[in-house]
Amino acid sequence: MFLFPIVILVIYAVLFVISPGKVGLAIKSSGNVFLNMIIPLSLVFVIMLLINLFLKPAAVAKFLGKGSGVKGIVLSAAAGIISTGPIYAWYPLLKDLKEKGAGESSIAIFLYNRAVKPFLLPVMVTYFGWLYVVTLIILTILASVVVGFSVSIFPPAKRK
C-alpha cells in the first residue's frame, strides 16, 4: 500500500536534485489537484460512515443468491453495489452460496456490480458530471446482466 507513494517520493527526490524548479511546479500542480478534491473526499467519508452505519454485511448476505428471474437479478445487483471491502473477503461467502445452489449468474452479477461504488460518487461527479455518472452506472448494471447471462451459458469449472 505504501510502496507506490514511497517510489513516487523517491522519484521526486531524484528529480529535485536534477531540476528543483520543475519539481516545485509539480508539487504545486499536485497541490491544486488535492485542493479540488477536499470537498468530494469529505463527502466520500460521510457516505462511508452512513453505509457502515446503515448497511450491514448481513444485509448483503440476505440479498445475494435469493430469488429468481428479475427479482434475483435486482437483489444480486443491489448486493454488489452496497457491498464494501476487498473482493477476496467475499470469496468464502460466494463459495458457500454457490455450494448451496446460488446460480453462477447471480454471483457474476454481484461481482460486476461491485464496480459501482456509491461512496465514491462525489469524486466521480466532480470529474465527470452527473449525466456521465448516471449513464455509466446504468450501463454497468445492464452489462452485468449480460455478463451474468453469458456466464450461465458456459460450462462451470470442474471441481476435484
Added chain:
Amino acid sequence: MKIAVSADGSNLDAKVANRFSTAEYLVIIDVDSGEFEAVSSPVTVRQHGAGVQAIVLAVSRGAKAVITGYCSPAVASQLKASGVEVLTGMTGTVRDAMEQYKKSSSMMKLPEAHHSSMAAMINKDVLIHAARNAARQFVTLLPILIGVVLLIGLFDVFVSEGLLASIFSGNVALDTLWGACFGSIFAGNPINSYVIGGELLKYGVSLFAVTAFIVTWVTVGLVQLPAEIAFYSRYQLLLLPS
C-alpha cells in the same frame, strides 16, 4: 426454525465455543426437525473482520438465533439488526444448548431492564464502530491516492503533451483500445482511475478512451485473477470482472 451455535467441533457433542466471532465451527440446527449442519468458520483467530464473517455465515444460513459464550456488543447489535436473536453465556455442549433453547429460550435471555440499558450502549457502540470502519476504509485509500496525485504533478510538468498525443492520437477506436489496455493493467481502488481519467480529459484525451480506462480499471485486473480462477472456469473468466 434454525439456530446457530458457536462450537469447538462439528457435531452436537462438541463444546459451545466461548467466542462467537472466532469459533471453529458454527453448528446450524433446525430445532423443529433436529437436523444439523456444521459449517467451518472462515476466520478462527482474532483479526479484523472476524465478526463480520461470522455474522454473514449465520445470517446466510438462515439462523434466527445465535447461541454462544460471548459476543461483542457491536456484533450482537448487527445480528439483532438482521433479525437474529443473540443468546450469550452458554456453556456445555451444542446439544445442551439446543435442548435449553427448545425448553425455554427465555432462560438464557438477559433481563429486560438490562437489555434496554444495553441497547443505548450498543447504539453508541455501533456509531463508534461505523466511524472507525469508515476512517479505516478512508485511510486505506489515501496512500495510493496521494501517490497518484503526486504522479499527476510530475506528469503535468515533465511529460509533454506531444508524448500523450502520440499515444492518444484522436482516433476514437484506437484511443479507446489504449484506454482499455491501460485500465486493464492497473487495478485497485476506482477513485484512482477517476482522478487519472479526469486529468486525462483535461489533456484532451477523448471521453471514449477515458471511459474505457475507468471501466477496465474496475472490471479487469490481473491481481484478482488467481482467486477468480479458483472460482470460475476459463470460459467464464473471459466474461467476468477479474
